[in-house]
Amino acid sequence: MTSQETALDKRFALAKLLAQEGGAMALDYFNRRDSLVIETKRDLQDVVSIADRNVEKLIRDRVEVLFPEDGFLGEEFGLTAGTSGYTWVVDPIDGTAPFVNGMPNWCVSVAVLHEGVPVVGVIGAPCHGELYAAAAGRGAKLNGKVLTLDPSRTIENALTGIGANSHVTPEAVADIVSRLLQAGGNFIRNGSGALMLAYVAAGRLVGYYEPYMHAWDCLAGYCLVKEAGGWYHPFPTEGERLTKGSPVVAAGPGARAALAKLAQLD
Missing domain, CATH: 3.40.190.80 (D-Maltodextrin-Binding Protein; domain 2)
Incomplete structure (x- = not known):
């Protein structure tokens, strides 16, 4: 295994862990959502809560400790440049509007770019007990099951x-x-x-x-x-x-x- 492959696998493992940990934190907030203070950003449909900020802070802080040379872009706190060629791109809660309205259609999204190309993608959907995970050259899985798309499915039949x-x-x-x-x-x-x-x-x-x-x-x-x-x-x-x-x-x-x-x- 090359050093680049090792670097990717280490970040892939961390991304899966952080999507799960962030998802657990978000789910706890979701179950206590009546107590959350909800704010709006650019318009009344664009909402944010303390849950978004704290989940992103959890993920950002862990990445900074383990990979301090990596860049990081999060929806809530913006872009911090890095020097390693790797950049983490995170949405702590995608689907905040469903989240604050008590619907399960939200997730924690963690990506890692290498030289601008998405090489890690992990999406945790805590309400559904699902973890989607992929890394470049390693395939995609849902809760450990390999995902392979069917070419017979089209816009007409799906x-x-x-x-x-x-x-x-x-x-x-x-x-x-x-x-x-x-x-x-x-x-x-x-x-x-x-x-x-x-x-x-x-x-x-x-x-x-x-x-x-x-x-x-x-x-x-x-x-x-x-x-x-x-x-x-x-x-x-x-x-x-x-x-x-x-x-x-x-x-x-x-x-x-x-x-x-x-x-x-x-």
């Missing part, structure tokens, strides 16, 4: 995840849904883009498209989808672009062309 937020106009979202339905597909939105990307890797959804999404929402899911045999549209990770939003598209092998068309990538 479900596609669609994401929306206030960065995108209602008219644009309506157009996406309309074109998907006209193409013979059907859609679902559960309030967590990261979790829907994990569902693509698990074959529960055949694809996912959101016109504007952040790195902490998608990069763990991207690694999962790729290692399960799927495809994703690259996210810009150079410098400060990593902190900006971008279109996010991922698909199983039987839906790649249809999702690229839906996202108008041609």
Whole structure:
């Protein structure tokens, strides 16, 4: 095993541990959510709680102790540059709106980039008792079971995840849904883009498209989808672009062309 492989495996092991520990902390807050103070960020639909901040702090502090040379980008506390070529990208609770409203559609998302490429992706869904884990060249697993995507599943015979937020106009979202339905597909939105990307890797959804999404929402899911045999549209990770939003598209092998068309990538 090369030193680079060893470095990746050490970070992969830590990412799985932190997704579980962070998930346990988040689940405890979820079960006591009536006592949480809920704030809004850029609009009334964009909410945050002390749970988000404390879960991110737990993960950030552990990474800083074990890999102090690594960079770290979290949704709540921003980007800290590193020198190792590795950057952790974390959403402590993706799906905060479902979380604070008592729905189970939320997760802890932990990705690691190496030279800008997602090489580790771990998503913990505590309410479902699920841990999705992938690393470059090591495949993707759900609770230890290998995930392999079925190329016979298409937008016509499966479900596609669609994401929306206030960065995108209602008219644009309506157009996406309309074109998907006209193409013979059907859609679902559960309030967590990261979790829907994990569902693509698990074959529960055949694809996912959101016109504007952040790195902490998608990069763990991207690694999962790729290692399960799927495809994703690259996210810009150079410098400060990593902190900006971008279109996010991922698909199983039987839906790649249809999702690229839906996202108008041609």
